[in-house]
Amino acid sequence: MSPEFALSPEQRRGVYAAIYGRRDVRHFRPDPVPPSVLARLLDAAHHAPSVGFMQPWDFILIADRALRARVHELFLAERARAAETFPEPRRSQYLAYKLEGILDAPLNVCVTCDLARGGVVLGRRSMPDTDVYSACLAIQNFWLAARAEGVGVGWVSILCPDQLSALLGLPPTVVPVAYLCVGYPEAFADRPLLEATGWRERLSLDRLVHYERWGGTPTGDWAAVAAAVCERAPFEPPRGGDCAPSPA
Numbered sequence: 724m725s726p727e728f729a730l731s732p733e734q735r736r737g738v739y740a741a742i743y744g745r746r747d748v749r750h751f752r753p754d755p756v757p758p759s760v761l762a763r764l765l766d767a768a769h770h771a772p773s774v775g776f777m778q779p780w781d782f783i784l785i786a787d788r789a790l791r792a793r794v795h796e797l798f799l800a801e802r803a804r805a806a807e808t809f810p811e812p813r814r815s816q817y818l819a820y821k822l823e824g825i826l827d828a829p830l831n832v833c834v835t836c837d838l839a840r841g842g843v844v845l846g847r848r849s850m851p852d853t854d855v856y857s858a859c860l861a862i863q864n865f866w867l868a869a870r871a872e873g874v875g876v877g878w879v880s881i882l883c884p885d886q887l888s889a890l891l892g893l894p895p896t897v898v899p900v901a902y903l904c905v906g907y908p909e910a911f912a913d914r915p916l917l918e919a920t921g922w923r924e925r926l927s928l929d930r931l932v933h934y935e936r937w938g939g940t941p942t943g944d945w946a947a948v949a950a951a952v953c954e955r956a957p958f959e960p961p962r963g964g965d966c967a968p969s970p971a
């Protein structure tokens with residue numbers, strides 16, 4: 724039996740499939756994303772949680788190739804600066820990566836955060852950055868909905884925010900949070916590029932979970948949680964009960 728408010732097994736499978744199957748996409752086919760699909764992604768983003776229901780996000784849709792070429796120039800300049808921060812052989816590896824799809828993707832979307840939206844915002848006084856956190860949640864909604872629709876999204880942060888703001892004409896209280904490349908991908912890889920190519924490994928989840936305090940170990944009732952975290956079993960619909968038995 725599922726808890727009263729759980730989604731159906733099929734719905735749950737879909738949610739986890741989008742979470743685990745989402746990838747940062749850098750190679751795109753040129754086919755445009757249909758308006759109705761794009762509208763669904765934007766509406767999914769617009770239903771993200773936000774501090775004090777501030778909804779600080781805006782979405783700038785960019786298809787113009789000349790404008791995208793200028794953003795790409797900003798990327799190249801910033802990538803060159805960033806490369807200098809890595810010693811060899813990492814620098815060469817970094818420069819060999821394709822870290823954007825600005826010109827390949829048919830659509831770019833800049834997601835911004837209006838720091839002044841809504842005046843005094845409930846819940847933001849002690850943590851002023853919660854406006855940007857909220858914008859990030861909208862981006863994640865967009866990314867997951869895109870995966871569900873078979874649309875690829877790649878986040879490009881190798882851009883100088885001031886130069887990007889000037890290029891896109893952002894008002895003084897609005898900051899860019901994400902520059903996204905959006906379109907149908909050539910593939911959704913099984914693993915992150917940076918993992919598959921040995922740049923960095925996925926951290927072990929059990930080392931990131933603390934019990935009662937930083938560094939706290941799983942004593943008492945937490946032992947079962949720690950064991951389950953170690954197993955890290957992905958969602959499987961329950962057999963029987965609320966799920967049709969699988970065919971023999």
Ligand SMILES: Cc1cc2nc3c(=O)[nH]c(=O)nc-3n(C[C@H](O)[C@H](O)[C@H](O)COP(=O)(O)O)c2cc1C
Pocket residue numbers: 745746747748749821822823878879880881914915916917918
């Ligand atoms: C805030 C943020 C900024 C990122 N910036 C870039 C970027 O500039 N270029 C890039 O290729 N990937 C970028 N990524 C994608 C990450 O490299 C990617 O999410 C990570 O390697 C895990 O891979 P996955 O998203 O495919 O699971 C960014 C992701 C986030 C969340």
